[in-house]
Amino acid sequence: MIKVSEAVAGEIVLEKLIDTLMRTAIEHAGAERGLLILPRGDDYRIEAEVTTSSDHLNVVLQQASVTAVALPGSVFQYVLRTKEKVLLHDAGGQNIFASDEYIREHRPRSVLCLPLLKQTRLLGVLYLENRLTPHAFTPARMAVLRLLASGAAMSMENTRLYTDLQERETRISALKDQLYRENLALRDEVDRVSMFEEIVGSSKPLQAALSRITNVAPTDSTVFISGETGTGKELIARAVHKRSRRSGRAFVSVNCAALAPTLISSELFGHEKGAFTGALHRRLGRFEMADGGTIFLDEVGELPLDTQVALLRALQEREFERVGGAQTVRVDVRVITATNRDLTAAVANGSFREDLFYRLNVFPIEVPPLRERADDILMLVEYFVQRFAARSGKRFNSIDKKTLELVQHYDWPGNIRELQNVIERSVIVGAGEVFAVDPAWLSTRPAQPRPRGAAPTRLPSQPRGEREIIEAALAECRGRVAGTLGAAAKLGVPPSTLDHRIKALGIRKTDFKFR
Template sequence: MFEEIVGVSPALNAVLARVAKVAPTDSTVLVTGETGTGKELIARAIHKRSRRSARAFVSVNCAAVPRDLIASELFGHEKGAFTGATQRRLGRFELAEGGTIFLDEIGELPHETQVALLRVLQEREFERVGGNVNIRAEVRVIAATNRDLDAAVAASTFRSDLFYRLNVFPIEIPPLRERREDIPLLVEYFIDRYARKAGKTIRRINKRSLDLLQAYPWPGNIRELQNVIERSVIVCESENFSVDESWLSRQPQAAESKSKAELSVKIAAQEKQIIEAALKESAGRVFGPLGAATRLGIPRSTLESKIRSLRIDKNRFRPLSG
């Protein structure tokens, strides 16, 4: 147990090690991962282990707020700023003063709000909608997304300067299919939670059901597992827990998930090949006029990130010294 995060897999432990390192700092964190992997739990764990833990943790789902209201939601508004603004309203940044603000689905922010957020990150101040007074923002920002922000930057739907400001300390959460050894622990955890809520006693887990749960690819990740366990507890009429196999037989989704995974592997292999060729031509140099980043036409930081994620040893392309 680590701040309600359940698991012992190496993939999860690697994430928690990064959480432990960044939590005591005030650095901006960008949490990435598929939907349902528990990005908000990671954000809350960072907040609870920070010096700001006694102050507010304010969560905002940027995709759930209408585009024309998101600026007011984040930064507040003055009376009369727009139709329906009958009084001054404090935004989420002011409510999170001294604490942490969690911006989920950050990739859905409209362009004009991206500019305002960039100002907060750069200058630590903002203005309410309809106002002209600068307000200081003593707030730590943790952002999250299940989108590929690199691709969004390339498509000009997300500002590159904002991406670099958010991507100070990236944490990528692995999907559940990459941490299968955690599934039995998660199953026990959720059975205990929902059995107590339902006033039921469940003492055993059907082995076939557990094998099914571990074999399933979980396209909806932990959120989907949680829903299946809750539904199973509700219909369970004995002390022996089991799962209806038909709930886990959505082959089209499983096939689609496998197809996407295979495509990702192929794309990564092609990227690695292109980057290694550029590094070879530039004798291992990443930046500078003759560096690989210039040859590829991408920012140095993007290339460095790709080199790390693809586990490329750039040193082997450098010429041997005497």
């Protein structure tokens, strides 16, 4: 009896439990045929049928209706109503069920219909019959079957709870993924609103870039945006997305330079639970978040080589694996990338894959620096003054003439981002009805401005020259990286990019603070 009880006690997978229960019941009951009937909603269904032939047991899992063809309907209804067993030693003899249609047609000799109870709750019904032998279900066999029924009821309840738990975990995981997507989309929308909403300007260089946006937006081609820092490359990427057939789906922006090299793959492609220390849950990557929409990879030139390989595969095959996972994830994503670095030089020195560069550079768009958009400066100043004045509750009726001359003759090495910051700062400190900019805020650059059309200082492709230029800039700025007086502004690169290169080259910023 202990073996019979143990046979079903530890099973929590429903299909395996049903198979074990039916085989054990037939082997110990002396029956030729058996049915397991379980509740499904407001109805009952036959979940399994077992038959014997030449010492062989055949268990068939099914979900069939309970009909008069399968078993004695009056016997089954009696068990449902009373929750008591029905045992017929001679089904065709004198008993209240002898007139049942099934018993009259199929003539079973021994019939047993046993309720599976958990306390007073009916979890199922086990039906057994023998068509050859009366009194097949002896007292000894009944004792075994009662023990089996009790263990089966307990195991079925545990199986139900386990299944419910799995379904809830699946729903919770799906809801978490949905919440993550919605949260990402909401943050993305907040970021979009916090930027200036439209591309402002009518100069020829800008119109040339906008014309290329109009050409490529309706397609699914990969777009490569180049331009100096602060020129509005992300705004160009958003404009491409907004005018594409994917505009109703997510636009996911990733600054590759702002991510630690060890976390870039996880951020882009996600990770499985336990993939690394601290990976307590499965996490979707940015590519999955952008499925059906657009992913924008800013500062793509900062990607490490191993991540470049994974990105190349994602571009070619539209598939990847999460970190720590073996399952292939397929996505439908349009890829837009941007950089302020010279990737051809990076390809030449081996820090950027040549095959990936050609995959990204399908349709290039170059964003002109602000110094080449002199005709747009006054329009941009008016736009930013109105925007920040409205936000701070101020009102300016005019712009100081000296300010107009100042902004038009300054070459704006930080481009639109620098102009935007200067205007916002001036609005904050401004008083009265005339808007003005403090000339001191624009005098921190070298006395001799760059000639128009000249490119800002770039980090060279060769490591030795790069170290020398970075160290010289740090020495001049006393170890400071960020801000208008920092080395990043002097070199014309984002502070995050410069920090990344400083760490990669092993330069100590503290060595330059007191020079």
